[in-house]
Amino acid sequence: MTAARRALGVCYYPEHWDEALWLDDARRMVEAGLTWARIGEFAWSRLEPEAGRLEFDWLDRAIDTLGSAGLKVILGTPTAAPPRWILDRHPDAVIVDADGRARKHGSRRHVCFSHAGYLAECRRIVSFLAERYGRHPHVAAWQTDNEFGCHDTVISYSDAARRAFQDWCARRYQSAEALNRAWGNVFWSMDYGDFGQIDLPNLLVAQANPAHMMAFRRFSSEQVARFNRAQVEIIRRHSDAPVIHNYMGRFLDFDHFQVGADLDVAAWDSYPLGFLLTRLGDDEARCARYLRQGDPDAQAFHHDLYRAVGRGRLWVMEQQPGPVNWAPWNPAPLPGMARLWAWEAFAHGAETVSYFRWRQAPFAQEQMHAGLLRPDSADAPALAEVRQVAAELTDMPEAGTAQARVAIVFDYASAWAWEAEPQGQDFDYFDLVFAIYRALRRKGLSIDILPPETATLDGYRVVLVPALATLPEPLSAALAGFGGTAILGPRTNAKTSEMSLRVPLAPALPGLDTVVARVESLPPFADVPLADGGAFRRWFEHLEGRAEVVERTREGRPAMVRSGGLTYLAGWPDDVALDRIVARACADEKLATLDLPEGLRVRDTATHRFVFNYAPEPQDFEGVALPPAGVSWRPL
Amino acid sequence: MTAARRALGVCYYPEHWDEALWLDDARRMVEAGLTWARIGEFAWSRLEPEAGRLEFDWLDRAIDTLGSAGLKVILGTPTAAPPRWILDRHPDAVIVDADGRARKHGSRRHVCFSHAGYLAECRRIVSFLAERYGRHPHVAAWQTDNEFGCHDTVISYSDAARRAFQDWCARRYQSAEALNRAWGNVFWSMDYGDFGQIDLPNLLVAQANPAHMMAFRRFSSEQVARFNRAQVEIIRRHSDAPVIHNYMGRFLDFDHFQVGADLDVAAWDSYPLGFLLTRLGDDEARCARYLRQGDPDAQAFHHDLYRAVGRGRLWVMEQQPGPVNWAPWNPAPLPGMARLWAWEAFAHGAETVSYFRWRQAPFAQEQMHAGLLRPDSADAPALAEVRQVAAELTDMPEAGTAQARVAIVFDYASAWAWEAEPQGQDFDYFDLVFAIYRALRRKGLSIDILPPETATLDGYRVVLVPALATLPEPLSAALAGFGGTAILGPRTNAKTSEMSLRVPLAPALPGLDTVVARVESLPPFADVPLADGGAFRRWFEHLEGRAEVVERTREGRPAMVRSGGLTYLAGWPDDVALDRIVARACADEKLATLDLPEGLRVRDTATHRFVFNYAPEPQDFEGVALPPAGVSWRPL
Amino acid sequence: MTAARRALGVCYYPEHWDEALWLDDARRMVEAGLTWARIGEFAWSRLEPEAGRLEFDWLDRAIDTLGSAGLKVILGTPTAAPPRWILDRHPDAVIVDADGRARKHGSRRHVCFSHAGYLAECRRIVSFLAERYGRHPHVAAWQTDNEFGCHDTVISYSDAARRAFQDWCARRYQSAEALNRAWGNVFWSMDYGDFGQIDLPNLLVAQANPAHMMAFRRFSSEQVARFNRAQVEIIRRHSDAPVIHNYMGRFLDFDHFQVGADLDVAAWDSYPLGFLLTRLGDDEARCARYLRQGDPDAQAFHHDLYRAVGRGRLWVMEQQPGPVNWAPWNPAPLPGMARLWAWEAFAHGAETVSYFRWRQAPFAQEQMHAGLLRPDSADAPALAEVRQVAAELTDMPEAGTAQARVAIVFDYASAWAWEAEPQGQDFDYFDLVFAIYRALRRKGLSIDILPPETATLDGYRVVLVPALATLPEPLSAALAGFGGTAILGPRTNAKTSEMSLRVPLAPALPGLDTVVARVESLPPFADVPLADGGAFRRWFEHLEGRAEVVERTREGRPAMVRSGGLTYLAGWPDDVALDRIVARACADEKLATLDLPEGLRVRDTATHRFVFNYAPEPQDFEGVALPPAGVSWRPL
Numbered sequence A, B, C: 001m002t003a004a005r006r007a008l009g010v011c012y013y014p015e016h017w018d019e020a021l022w023l024d025d026a027r028r029m030v031e032a033g034l035t036w037a038r039i040g041e042f043a044w045s046r047l048e049p050e051a052g053r054l055e056f057d058w059l060d061r062a063i064d065t066l067g068s069a070g071l072k073v074i075l076g077t078p079t080a081a082p083p084r085w086i087l088d089r090h091p092d093a094v095i096v097d098a099d100g101r102a103r104k105h106g107s108r109r110h111v112c113f114s115h116a117g118y119l120a121e122c123r124r125i126v127s128f129l130a131e132r133y134g135r136h137p138h139v140a141a142w143q144t145d146n147e148f149g150c151h152d153t154v155i156s157y158s159d160a161a162r163r164a165f166q167d168w169c170a171r172r173y174q175s176a177e178a179l180n181r182a183w184g185n186v187f188w189s190m191d192y193g194d195f196g197q198i199d200l201p202n203l204l205v206a207q208a209n210p211a212h213m214m215a216f217r218r219f220s221s222e223q224v225a226r227f228n229r230a231q232v233e234i235i236r237r238h239s240d241a242p243v244i245h246n247y248m249g250r251f252l253d254f255d256h257f258q259v260g261a262d263l264d265v266a267a268w269d270s271y272p273l274g275f276l277l278t279r280l281g282d283d284e285a286r287c288a289r290y291l292r293q294g295d296p297d298a299q300a301f302h303h304d305l306y307r308a309v310g311r312g313r314l315w316v317m318e319q320q321p322g323p324v325n326w327a328p329w330n331p332a333p334l335p336g337m338a339r340l341w342a343w344e345a346f347a348h349g350a351e352t353v354s355y356f357r358w359r360q361a362p363f364a365q366e367q368m369h370a371g372l373l374r375p376d377s378a379d380a381p382a383l384a385e386v387r388q389v390a391a392e393l394t395d396m397p398e399a400g401t402a403q404a405r406v407a408i409v410f411d412y413a414s415a416w417a418w419e420a421e422p423q424g425q426d427f428d429y430f431d432l433v434f435a436i437y438r439a440l441r442r443k444g445l446s447i448d449i450l451p452p453e454t455a456t457l458d459g460y461r462v463v464l465v466p467a468l469a470t471l472p473e474p475l476s477a478a479l480a481g482f483g484g485t486a487i488l489g490p491r492t493n494a495k496t497s498e499m500s501l502r503v504p505l506a507p508a509l510p511g512l513d514t515v516v517a518r519v520e521s522l523p524p525f526a527d528v529p530l531a532d533g534g535a536f537r538r539w540f541e542h543l544e545g546r547a548e549v550v551e552r553t554r555e556g557r558p559a560m561v562r563s564g565g566l567t568y569l570a571g572w573p574d575d576v577a578l579d580r581i582v583a584r585a586c587a588d589e590k591l592a593t594l595d596l597p598e599g600l601r602v603r604d605t606a607t608h609r610f611v612f613n614y615a616p617e618p619q620d621f622e623g624v625a626l627p628p629a630g631v632s633w634r635p636l
């Protein structure tokens, strides 16, 4: 892949401001070193105030103003914020939640992905936009919708969703008998006589059949992909500019790889301080330490993930510049973090980092969300850091990533599988993957994230495949022929594609003589200590078979077994155990590791080593002193 | 009562498996020493795939296969799992929950006990079964439905329930004026003009009238009894085999004694590890200690309770054999527990212990629930323990229980009363009764549980009657003439049958000059210390009167008073106080007690003393060394 | 203001008791020293058993019996407890909660303030009462309804409320364009095309627009005022007796000042023990210490608040006399507290303290709520204390209050504003105001509470204006001309009246050169230490400008700035910081302060200093030994 140019951008909402401000805003953006302005994604009610009455003039003028000032425009489709008249035309288009409550207009994203009438409205407005701006010289990229699924809006229990799910089942299973067999509906007389009897798996008195849940999750995810695809197809008919979607952090309700297959670039919205307090489950001490820096690994993880989703092309579409409004508490970043976060993104291959937003809006839901300007148009603190990054980029403009030596397979369907059947209430797929990711980062490793459809592992030395519910055949074959160290488990390949236990028993790995004879989930006060230190938490599998035992529990049961490079891990390791397991694998594969101090992190690109200090205290690394929020780089 | 033969059984679902497996399964059951196979209770969709289309051939063959192999069959009615077409015919039959949400097909038990159309469907399928198998030589017992009320399904706020409740009120009170008077509806202008105005007590803005709540709870309980009775009457018309229902643990939503009056045997489903983490409210340290053994007293309590419900005849219909799927965490039992639990059941008078289930199903909701076989048909660990119990039973086949010397009165209506009006948010009836039961077990006592309708206490020396909301006249008379020590209170006889305070004030016990002048409920950080050690927690009553004071608070108020053998306890004692109170009562009555080490438990039958080690460490008792999960017995 | 006579009263429900008891009850009331009997407020179903069928004879007799015995009657309108037939006539009158669930008959207050049909019914019954008793010699005061808003009933999401809100918006904004502009609805395409499209702000998938929330809260509050006003107008047409409403403690859902403007007297219902455990957010240690006394400042705060609401005229309409029934736990007061609470009320200017209730009802929801009599008509413990207060009142009958030197501005709309947009999840307006109030009380100060409409500060030396969302012009002018010390902030004047940020930035105080450049909300584990000790918690604002810095953070940022007497506080101070800030302000203004021991409290009237010992241990103060629950007074 050729390295793209690194650039900065900002999110702008011309419709929020008096038109008299636009020109000065555009000039100040350019002066600050920004290249991109992202606009349009919530403007539907101003583009089409009533059904069919289009008002695009203001947008023409806004694009011209920005473009003439020297900015490239990313134009968003406005489908994440349907205007009120949509509900006049499609009153049943609203999302119905798991409690059966129809949701209302008054925020955004309240419309169901499965509703045909709404999809037609979206096609219509996207067609208008694409036709009008598809060849516009200043429109250099497109964004579809905004943050698919934000506010838990992927899953809807509406009538529209129910009917669409019935159709989906009919296509997948062809007959009710086949569906009953696939799901095991005989179990509690749950059998269906025809597809029209199938309901969505909410409001049951006991747990749903995990197969039913899993089918509904696959369906719901595919509805998002279908919705996005409809927009991409329209845009592509009229434009050659890249099509991008901006995903969110730790968001698992739809398969981002599947959506990404229709995009040119994967972007995400990076809010390190908000995510720290809401999505990482950290304890108070860790939250207190990183309160104004964000988790040292969460940004890196998502950069690596979305680089995979974008098949190498990554943007940060929204970068937090100051306090936000939506976390339970909203502190200010340490001075320097708006710069550090940008460089972490670039080091992971981001082509563009676009700050959210230009001027803080004094009204509506996000009035307490900082921008690069204050509401009174004075510079907010981040703007100086943006200028610094822009200046630094002139010396280091190329975004190049090298293939890593270490990879983790990440699978959205596995997240759904273990939500459908956690078996232990804290068995969270993301937590397990992220715990492993962190252990790798603590050793100074750069990591690639791989989709489950991966068919070759060439170039990797260590590959981790935790809790992958169903191992696809191509990946299974790649693992069988893999020359490095592969660590699978716990729970890897436990399920068939229809969410049943597999017989013969899991993990059913060719060449590895081990079976999971029994499974235990464990409360927080009942860890299983390992003989060499550390423990299994939450999950422990009793293995049988003749594979070589690499780790044992203190009581002597197998904890990790292997045959050649194929290793199976029988539980959820704590950090002590993870550090040992990672160190052993790297030693076996002769990969150099570091022992990084807490809060210091390293990322290697094709050409440079970047060092980031997330700690609130200064740190030295390889002779370089880094203050809090410090960044340094050197050629490799 | 003549002692019945002890036997083992297993729950089997022929409809889950290829018919080719049945014969081998049956042979392996017999080889393992099993006597009973319990089948049929979730098979409605396979017995009647469409309304009126009956398919009983496969069941004929299954019963023949099992019976021919030497097994006795318990045949369950399938009414706990209505097929999907039931809702096509009776869309309004579903349960409506307290939030007003109609529940859906997709698990089980989602249909309202009050729905006449559903009851008619149940009568129809039960009639077909009873007619076909009532005289079948291999059908040796019947089970009605399955775990009435599981998943909180006793209480429904459906239209069907509302109308049935109005009829129930009309029958009970005859006039709206009488109902208004009985409930005190004048209080907040809650008066009704006619029965059609009465609604169910959900979705109020403030608390419901406790009398309204209590009436609704009595009604809801009676709906279960009526539903069960309808099935029993049909079965009895065609069969002489005993009719059984399998109750659950710590389940209080309906009056099990009332349902039991229509049965021949009371059974229950014993899941010691699942119950430990979900139903006993134990702290972490205790959960950690007994994680793989279950609570040392919970099984015993339920055996004693259901022995009373079955008027002496007790089964365990489902015995946990390994990890289950439904608790927040699901550890594996210690080796030996599948045997220990069976012997604890037999020691408490169980005739049959039936393990759930034969082969672990690889599909649907309970695919992670262990069986005696693994999904791949290999032996699961419990099977060897089952074989051991079967062998031991050849030496000890008779199930005989002696009347105990100590009894506790247990009353479902009191649980409803204190839910309707807890007054202190942690005043839980079951918790109080179980705390007392545990204190008795710690002293090595064997206990009988008595229903509130008990009219004679002959043979008992110590009788405890905690928190019995309304003391029935026959029990009151029995207590008045009782020659042993009776301990009543706190809160005993505080209410009239219409859930009002009684005037003259409680406890209104003949011969005991004490009144509860005032009541205090207390948060966990405000215990009332007792002069002789320990404290009252949660609840403390200010007593007035001239009865002899047996215990005082540290501040000098009466804590326990008595007149002759009639004792009244003015609060909820902690364990220190309970141990002293129990010891004093036993000393007064010259009952021998033991001071058992933590986790060791004793149970005396008519002929033997059984000793069980629930502790995770070995223990010695009367010269016998018991390993963890150890069981021993000796003749008395 | 002329001091009124202090008196005692009691709440009585003649309809609850056999008429034969009335006369004796009345005589015992008089004998105990009571002056007032409050009746009628839940009696609708007995006054009008069916629509239009009036039965007032019993009420005639009850009033006559009480009046003839020497009591003055407060007659309540019964609209807080609509009879069941109201729903037959107006099935859609019920409150719909935020989840969209219609509420039911069976408790009280379940009817929507916005429902025109219900309002008409209320006008009808109030007219009947006012016409019949408006000139009755024994009816000496009126109470409208009861505890407006109790059980969270101010806010309703019913169709009636939605339509009324649309009308309210139409009146306020005149055009949808103006509303869109005022609320910033462009933000997420939330624009409305006409008022009929406006929905209530519940069941959104993301947060509501704070401007939408705020408009709905203002509307909801005004509906209460309108409902009350309708009754007051009717009563005033027929009666000259004072009209009173009894508010609750820590209740913020409607603007009590606005309702109070239509009343003659503001009353409140004082339940110190229940409020301690439910409304003050205290930690366990503090709850344990004050479990049987109540918070030492909560009663005082509400007395001061409602004295302001009543423009100087204050009653306690319901005074807790013993354990109640509705808190999570319900302990008994320490002996003496029923007296102490009455004297605290009188010391704060209460004219009447009326105990709730006369005889404990043995039936319905409040059967565990103590009265002055037990259910069996024996004296309950509080009755002797009531007699003592009655005797003491003969020596000290006048209720006179002096204007305090210290004042706090309290604003209901600010509570709604920070609920609509907390920004930090623990930013609770009441908590902040009450923390400051407590700090003032710890220094022995007597305090006035002022409404936000205050236009003069004459007579005050120290005025605190914390977190007042929008500073009204008259108060702003008064502050500009104020000669004492005014402490504003944090968050004061941050918002326009339409809930936008103000530009120029807050606090926008004339003469004070400071702006809030940035805002941080902080989790409990991330306080900001102050240079002189203590810390900011929850909230910290970064100030810019040239105002004199009075306090700094340990890191050197401005924490408090001033210009002359105008001071701005940039965060939420902990108690250490508050004590210093209060002490400095009082020193600057030469106000004498005390350092009171924990639990001892002082209140000065126009003529006397009262001292109250809320501590559970005896304390000495100014040479007087006060036992627990002790009260003393001396002339000033």
Ligand SMILES: [Zn+2]
Pocket: A147, A269, A318, A356
């Ligand atoms: Zn965003």
Ligand SMILES: [Zn+2]
Pocket: B147, B269, B318, B356
């Ligand atoms: Zn079961």
Ligand SMILES: [Zn+2]
Pocket: C147, C269, C318
């Ligand atoms: Zn009240």
